[in-house]
Amino acid sequence: MKTPKSTKIENIIPAYRMHTQSFINVLDGISEEDGLKRIENKTNHIVWMAGNFVNMRYGLGGVLGLQEQDPNNDLFFMGKTLDESLQYPSLAELKKNFHEISPKVYQKLLEVTDEELDEMFEIGMNIPFIKETKLNFAGMCIGREDYLSGQIGLMRRVFDYPGMKYDVDENINY
Structure with missing residues (x-):
């Protein structure tokens, strides 16, 4: 692993890379058709979950100074509610977006300084024990990605796919 400039981000980077894997x-083998299925019209579909995951990557990149814009931001920003009247991107498109933004965010994680991470970043949560800084936003993004992976993993099983594997492709270095 490359050495980051910030010691504060050292714990985030391995989680970020594992979430890439x-x-x-978690999306391996999921058909486009199954990606749009919901459970009793009560859950988000896998496409929405994957889109929100990709949107988190764009959001983290933006906080770290990237100028990249999620092409599907209007569908997923701030966990926008699923709207079945809207056209959602394909899983293939979301995977493409994911692989475009993720290495750029990873590079920013390596370059960010402790001073930048300590900068205030208003999230608007108004929770007294959470200091709204760029570092804490990065941590919240990691938490959200964990949650979404778990949700998609559960949907895999509901739709009769095998459980998610924890294989690591060492050629993917972001």
């Missing part, structure tokens, strides 16, 4: 693995 998890994103790939």
